[in-house]
Amino acid sequence: MATKVYTDYFFDEPAFNTHDGGYIPLEVYDAPEKPLAVPPLLKPDKETATDTYYTVIAQTGESQLVPGAKTKTWGYNAPLLGQTIVFQRGKHIHINLKNELPELTTFHWHGLDVSGPITDGGCHAPVYPGETNQIDFTLEQPASLSWLHAHPCPSTAVQVWHGLATGVIIKDDVEAKLPFPRNYGVDDIPLILQDRRFHENNQWDYKADYDPDGVQGPTALINGTVNPYFDVTTQRLRLRFLDGANRREWRLHFSDDLEFTQIASDGGVLPEPVYLTKLMLTCAERAEVIVDFGKYKPGDEVTLYTDDVPLVKFKIHDFKPDNTKLPDHLVTIDDPDPSPDTPIRKITMDGMDEEVALNGKKFDMSRIDARQEVGTAQYWDITNTNSTKDGMVHPFHVHGTQFTIVSRNGHEPYPNEHGLKDTVGVNPKETVRIKVRFDLTGVYMYHCHIIEHEDGGMMAQIESYDPKHPRQYHLMDMNTLMNAFAKERGVDRKDLWMPGM
Ligand SMILES: [Cu+2]
Numbered sequence: 001m002a003t004k005v006y007t008d009y010f011f012d013e014p015a016f017n018t019h020d021g022g023y024i025p026l027e028v029y030d031a032p033e034k035p036l037a038v039p040p041l042l043k044p045d046k047e048t049a050t051d052t053y054y055t056v057i058a059q060t061g062e063s064q065l066v067p068g069a070k071t072k073t074w075g076y077n078a079p080l081l082g083q084t085i086v087f088q089r090g091k092h093i094h095i096n097l098k099n100e101l102p103e104l105t106t107f108h109w110h111g112l113d114v115s116g117p118i119t120d121g122g123c124h125a126p127v128y129p130g131e132t133n134q135i136d137f138t139l140e141q142p143a144s145l146s147w148l149h150a151h152p153c154p155s156t157a158v159q160v161w162h163g164l165a166t167g168v169i170i171k172d173d174v175e176a177k178l179p180f181p182r183n184y185g186v187d188d189i190p191l192i193l194q195d196r197r198f199h200e201n202n203q204w205d206y207k208a209d210y211d212p213d214g215v216q217g218p219t220a221l222i223n224g225t226v227n228p229y230f231d232v233t234t235q236r237l238r239l240r241f242l243d244g245a246n247r248r249e250w251r252l253h254f255s256d257d258l259e260f261t262q263i264a265s266d267g268g269v270l271p272e273p274v275y276l277t278k279l280m281l282t283c284a285e286r287a288e289v290i291v292d293f294g295k296y297k298p299g300d301e302v303t304l305y306t307d308d309v310p311l312v313k314f315k316i317h318d319f320k321p322d323n324t325k326l327p328d329h330l331v332t333i334d335d336p337d338p339s340p341d342t343p344i345r346k347i348t349m350d351g352m353d354e355e356v357a358l359n360g361k362k363f364d365m366s367r368i369d370a371r372q373e374v375g376t377a378q379y380w381d382i383t384n385t386n387s388t389k390d391g392m393v394h395p396f397h398v399h400g401t402q403f404t405i406v407s408r409n410g411h412e413p414y415p416n417e418h419g420l421k422d423t424v425g426v427n428p429k430e431t432v433r434i435k436v437r438f439d440l441t442g443v444y445m446y447h448c449h450i451i452e453h454e455d456g457g458m459m460a461q462i463e464s465y466d467p468k469h470p471r472q473y474h475l476m477d478m479n480t481l482m483n484a485f486a487k488e489r490g491v492d493r494k495d496l497w498m499p500g501m
Contacts, residue, residue, distance in 0.1 A: 005259055009251050009280040010414040012427040015393045017249045018307070024216040026195060026309040029226050031066050036228035036312060038185045039167065042083035045096075054085065055096040056148070058105050058127075058164060066219075066226055069202040073224075074101065074162035076148060080224045081192060081244075082166025084184075085148065087139055089172035094136045099127040103488040104152055104481070105159055108399075109168065110284060111146030111266055111422045112139065116400050116442035117461075117473065123153035123365055124443070124476045129488060140439070141402060142268030142331070142420065143175035145190065145240040145286045153365060153459075153478070154500050155485065157246050157451035158206045161215060163224070165244045167192065174331055175269055179324045180238055181290065187234040191312070192244040193281070194221045210499050212353045213392070214247020214283075214450040220311055229313040232293055232302075235322040237314070238263075240288045243281040246451040249393065249425075252279045252311075254291070255303040261326065264288035267402030267420025269331045274416045282395035282425035284449040287416070294323070333420060335404050335435065338377040344433075345370065345380040349394045349426060349448055349458060352386065354500070358447065362457030366477045368443060369460035373467060377437040379406065384426040391428030394453065398422060398436060399444040400464070406433040423449055438464035443473050456500035 009016075017023055046053040061079020062070040076082030087093055097107045108121035114137040117124035127133045146168040150159035167190040181187035197217030199205045209215050222228050243250055254260065254277075262274040266286045279287055293316055296302060300316040350357045359369070372378055380403075382396045402420035405413040409430050417424070426432045438444065447459030465471070486493040 003275050005275045005277060006415055007277045009278050011280050011393055011425060012388070014388060015391060015427050017247070017392065020213065020392065022211050022213060024218050026220050026306065027218045028310065029066060029219045031227055033227045033229050033313065034225055036189070036230045037223045037225045038189050039078070039081060039084045039223060041184060042077055042085045051092045051094060052088070053094045055098060056085070056107060057098045057100055058107070058150070059100040060102070063224065065221070065224065066198055066202055071198070071202050071204060074159065074164050076164065076166045080163040082148070084167045084169060084190060086169045086171060089139050089141065089143065089170060092136065092138050094134065096132050096134055097127050098132040099129055102129055104128050104484050105150045105164065106152045108149055108151035109146065110149055111144065111402070112168070113141045113401060113439055115440045116444040117475065120399050120442065120444065122151050122399060122445045123481065126152060126476070126481065126484070128484065139170060141170065143172040144170050144264060144266065144268040144420070145242060145288060146170060147242055147244070152481065153363070154455040154498055157215065157455045160451055161204065161206045161246060165192065167240070167242060178269065178330060179326060180263060181234065181236050182238070187236060188238040188240070189230070190223065190240045190242065192223050192242045193250050193311070194245045195219060195248050196221055207497060212452055212456055212500060214452045216247050220306070220309065222312055229315055232314050232316050233319055235292060235294050235319045236324065237291045237293065238288060239291060240286065241281060242286045243283050245283060247283065250281045250306045252281070253277060253305055255305070258291065258302060260289045260291045262287055262289050262416050263326070263330065265416065265419040266422045270416065270419040271331060271333060272329060272418070273326045276416065282393055282423070282449070283451070284395055284397055284423040285425070293319070294321070333404065336377055338379055338435065342376070342378050345378055346383070347380055348383045348385050349396065350385045352392065354456060356448065356453045356456045356458040358458050358460045361460070363447070363459035366475045367461070368463050370462040371465055372436070372438060372462055374438055374441045374464045377435055380434050380436050381431050382424070382426050382434065383431045384428050386428040388428045393425040393427055394458070395423050395425045395449040396432070396446070397449040398446040400440065400442060401436060401438050401444070403434040403436045406435050408432050440464065441466050441471065443475065452500060
C-alpha cells in the first residue's frame, strides 16, 4: 500500500497570521550566513544511579547576532536561550534555580508532568534576583522535546522576548529502541524558531514593538542564529522544532517540496509516523521530524522555508547510505476515556487585543477557576469565539499534563495530532475536544500561548484535587508581584509599564 503524503497545513487559511492587521512579514536580514548554533547539553552538577542534580541559572548577557554591536540578551546558563537540559524518565531530578537577573523570574517547565503551582514554575513561584530556589521531581512521562521558559505574570512575554527559553529533552527506554537518529548535534538537533526586530545599535526593544495581539519582528532567529546553515553529514536528520516565538506561526516546508516524516508531537512519539511536505506550528507547539537527504549529493543545498522565507540552509556533505525504514506502528499511548457520567468542561477563548479573556474572564492569580479530580480523565471543549473573517488561531496550552485531541468540530483531528499534546491551535469558530487527565495534585494554569494574550488575561487556573486529601493553596497575588517588579526596576508602582494589564 502506498503511504499517504499530506501536502497541506491543515489549519484554516483565513485564520493564518498573514491576514492579521498588524502582521509583520519576515525579511532576510542583510548579513552573511552563519553556522547554526546548536545549544550545548547542560552538564549535571552530580549524577548517581538514581538521582541527577542540575543548576539552572537565569542570566543576562551579550550576543553577537548580526554584524556590529552585540545585542543585550537573557538566557539559561548562556547569554541567549540556553543549554539543552536532558532528563531521564524515572530518575529523581534535583534543580537549583538561580536568578542572576536584575528582576524576579520564574522557571516554567512547559510540557512536564510536575506538580503545580510551585515546581511547575508558573506565576506563583517567583525566584527573586540574587536568590536560588530548589525543586525536585521524578518524571513518569514519555520521551519528548519540552521546554523551559520564564512565566512571571504579567511579564512572561517580555522575559521570553529577552531570551529566556531553552529546550528540555526527556529520554526513555521506549524511544531509545526506535530507529530514530539521536546523536545530538550531529543528526539530532533542536530548532527553536523565533523572530525579533533589531533596533538602533542592534538592540531589541520590546516596548517599541509591543502589540497586544502578539509581538513580532521581521528577522527570523533559529536557535538565536540569523541566516543559519547546517552541515549535513548523515543521510537522515532529526529536527526537533519548537515554536518559541511570542506570536508567530511557522508554515514549514523544504525546497523541492522534499517529503519528511513527523515522528513526535509536543508530548512524545506519535503512534504512527506521518508523511508530510508541509507542517504548521502555532506558538509553543513542538514537532519532531526526520528528513531523508538520500537523493542529494555532496555540494547540494536544501532550504527550510516558512511561507516563502528561507530559514535554514542544509549543506549536504558526504554521508554513509542509511536506508532505515520506520515501522508502521511506533508507540501505544495510554489514554483511557472519561467515565460516561463525567461532565464536559466548556472553555471559551474570547476576544482580541486588550479584550482577550477566557470564559469571559480576565486572569486572576488568586482565583481557582475550576477543579478536576486527580487521575481521572475529562473531556474539555475549547471554543475559539473569534469571527472566522478576522479572527486568529489561539494556541491553547495546559500546564502539568499531556492531553490527546479527540475532535475538531466533531471531526477527526489533523493526521499529525494523534499523539500527546500540551498545546493545540484552535481555529476561529472551532471547538476542539481534548481529553485531559492530571496525574498529580496541584494548581495548574491553562491559557492562550500567544504570550501577549496570556499576559493580557486569556488565562485561568484549575486545581487537580484528591478528594481523600483536600489541600489549601496559598496563592500569590498580583500586587505582591507588581510591587516587586516596581522595586526591582526602580520605578514607582504607578509608573510600572506592564502591557496587557
Ligand atoms: Cu490567543
